[in-house]
Amino acid sequence: MSAALPHVPLSLLSPSPAPVALRLDGVTKRHGAGGDAVVALDTMSFTVKKGEFVCVVGASGCGKSTMLNLVAGLDTPSAGKVTVAGERPALMFQESALFPWLSVEENVAFPLQMQGLSRKARTERVAELLRLVHLEKFARRRPHELSGGMKQRVALARALAQQAELLLMDEPFAALDAMMRDHLHSELEALWQKTGLTVVFVTHNVREAVRLGDRVLLLSSRPGRLVAEYQVDLDRPRRIESPEVARMARTITDHLLEAARAAA
Amino acid sequence: MPQRELAGDASPARPHLHAVPGGERDAGSPEGHVLIDMPERQDAEDPLRAGLRAVAEAEDPAPAVEREPSAGDRPGRVRALWTAAWPKLAAAAMALALWELVVLSGWRPEYVLPGPGAVLARLWTDLLAGDIGVAAAITMKRALLGYAIAMVAGVSLGLVLARVKVLRTAAGSLLTGLQTMPSVAWFPLAILLFQLSEAAILAVVVLGAAPSIAIGLLTSTDQVPPLLVRAGKVMGARGFALYRHIIIPAALPGFVAGLKQGWAFAWRSLMAGELLVIIGHAPSIGVRLQFSRELSDAEGLLAWMLVVMVLGVLVDSLVFGALERKIREGRGLTAEHA
Incomplete structure (x- = not known):
């Protein structure tokens, strides 16, 4: 394999980056028009590599949700460009947004149905997915019969x-108690490692971001701007109460507060 | 359940554990008492996961499975039926008692306001004679036909207005006007247009019910949670699929409420119509009411009024009540009533 390489100039080799799952190029989003237009996102640029777990933190009003809407294709940027690899990204919300008129298995089957899978293929896939989140016993239940943590699962x-390459998560565990959150962090981490999925995880909880992310992006508020970026080189599986996570979270929080003060 | 998993995990992965003399625990081993919680320790492979599984198991509201009594639970069913029925029976009894009291007070002579005993007896004889069956059949046939037309018209109108914003702005208030207009007010015009005919009655029934159905559809689609629509869009439901799979099911409870109100309006319009538009060869409930009044037959009049009321209650509870209950139970929206 390497035998063919020497002929290639180094300059061409060096930018051979890992495949990109998501790229934002100078993305700006204004809400409203004219004089009272509010800039929600200001020329934001970043790249997420395939298979990477990126957490986005920021105080409220930093345009996190706006950004996810743009990436999910639910909205279009006022300027700049959003590039997403593969099909439409999957999106998970703070509320489960399960359809209350469908059972658990029918809810999970919904995207498969939209993709036109046969009933048989759907049934198999759904059983597999429910096993993955340890809910196979609850396939026939309705969402209202489940606890908050189970709904999020x-x-x-x-x-x-x-089966999107990119999974977007908008504060998915914010409404859960700490124990359940811990639990789901581990499940999510394990699933991510198993599937090779790319995850963009938005949260206002810095510790959660450090617990989960390969990288943490820090956004400022009003307008939302990318102000810093941290590489989290801690071993996995991590624990949210570990000193390393706490130390790093503290650094990021300090930076966040500083940015907030500077803005005020 | 956890035991099974632990046993399965432990035996192949940790051969040295078999050396632990589980069976010889009481053979003077100083560590005998420690062995009791060995299974937990054995899972040291992944203590986090075991703990998490414990959390997950604790989370499962498993007792809910056992909550429902089985179908064959006869005493339970009888009791449930009784629990649901007795307040209604008590209310009916109280209403009859009140009625009887008014009659006993001598406020009006008995040939004008007869007591419940006489009226119920009359109801019974008319029922046996088949008069009530014939009249109810004629009236219900009109009601169903009119309501069916109103449903088609109301749903089509509602869907069009929901899709086309300009039309909605233009026609929305007109629709509310139609809904609030007492349907009796339509009869003079309907009689002019259709003479004293079935068509006149049907027209007014449809005009009475369709606006409610359309408005029910409109407001219920307005109230579909935007989050569900977003979720649907993210998963690839667009255009018609979005309506079919998200908006319509999400709007169903409100839509059924509109249908129910539409039925109430249809029923009222029909009664008014049958009193005003007398068609001689069709002895409907309205006709019987009108004849009773003309013949000063107070007993008959009240008996027919009871028929109107009972039919209304039956349709409301057996059709719409059951439908609403089913939808609400499926979504966990049951208020603890009855």
């Missing part, structure tokens, strides 16, 4: 059913 299974 169903929502995760449903998002995974889309």
